[in-house]
Amino acid sequence: MKRSTFLAGLLASSFLTACSSRDTKFRGYNGPQVTRIVLYKGRRKLRLLHNNDVLRSYRVRLGFAPVGHKRVEGDGRTPEGHYQIDRKNPNSRFHLSVGISYPNRADRSAAAALGASAGGDIFIHGAPRRGSTADGSTDWTWGCIAVSNREIEEIYSMVSVGTPITIYP
Numbered sequence: 001m002k003r004s005t006f007l008a009g010l011l012a013s014s015f016l017t018a019c020s021s022r023d024t025k026f027r028g029y030n031g032p033q034v035t036r037i038v039l040y041k042g043r044r045k046l047r048l049l050h051n052n053d054v055l056r057s058y059r060v061r062l063g064f065a066p067v068g069h070k071r072v073e074g075d076g077r078t079p080e081g082h083y084q085i086d087r088k089n090p091n092s093r094f095h096l097s098v099g100i101s102y103p104n105r106a107d108r109s110a111a112a113a114l115g116a117s118a119g120g121d122i123f124i125h126g127a128p129r130r131g132s133t134a135d136g137s138t139d140w141t142w143g144c145i146a147v148s149n150r151e152i153e154e155i156y157s158m159v160s161v162g163t164p165i166t167i168y169p
Contacts, residue, residue, distance in 0.1 A: 025096060025149070029157040031055065037085070037165040039145060041066055041078060046124070046145060048158055055158070058151050063143040068169075070102065070143050072111050073119030078143050078167065079107070085163040088156060095126030095149040096156045100165060119143065126152035 032050035039046045041062060048056045065076035079102045087099035103111070103118035111118035125141075126149040140146070147155065 025153050026090070027153050027157040029154075031158070034158050034160070034163055037159065037163060039078075039165065039167045041080065041167065041169055046147070048155065056154065058147050058155070061141065061146040062139045063141050064139055066139050070107070070119065070122070072114060072116040074142070075119075076142060078141075078145060079103075079122060080167045080169055081107075083165050083167070085159055085161055085165060087161060088159075089123070092123070092125055094123070094128050094144075094146070094152075096152045097123040097125035097144075098152075098156060098159055099123050100145075124152065124155060 032053070032055060034048045034055060035051055036049050037046065038049060039060070044060050044062065046058045046060045047054050062078040063070070063076040066078055068077055069081065070077040070079040079100070081104070083101040083104065085098055086101040089097040089099065100122045102122040103120055107118045122143055122145075124145045124147065126147060
């Protein structure tokens with residue numbers, strides 16, 4: 001009887017583990033490589049591309065003051081220019097996040113000329129954790145690019161560190 005109880009417990013544990021693995025925020029992706037990312041700030045469109053083919057397109061929310069290039073920390077602008085994906089954060093305050101290599105040398109120099117810091121920690125990320133007032137209907141980040149949690153799960157699975165990203169006005 002002890003052996004059958006043990007086997008039943010093992011079977012139940014395996015079943016629960018298999019069920020919970022389907023609920024994870026980490027997805028698999030086996031499609032074409034994302035060779036670059038393009039963001040059109042004015043259109044609020046983020047595109048993942050394989051060469052010249054659009055693999056996915058997303059509607060995004062930007063910094064709370066989205067017009068113009070990010071100049072200094074706290075200005076609420078989303079950067080413009082050429083950067084790279086430089087990290088992936090599975091423990092983000094915003095579900096998941098993919099880091100952008102802002103600021104570059106020119107960004108730091110321009111901010112220093114103004115006597116300020118360029119800031120940093122610019123990400124493509126999901127929704128904030130519970131308790132936030134961000135409703136997704138307006139631009140609300142501090143300069144990041146926000147998508148839904150489902151969308152950041154897809155982006156996170158498709159994009160690799162080192163992928164170039166170009167951000168247009």
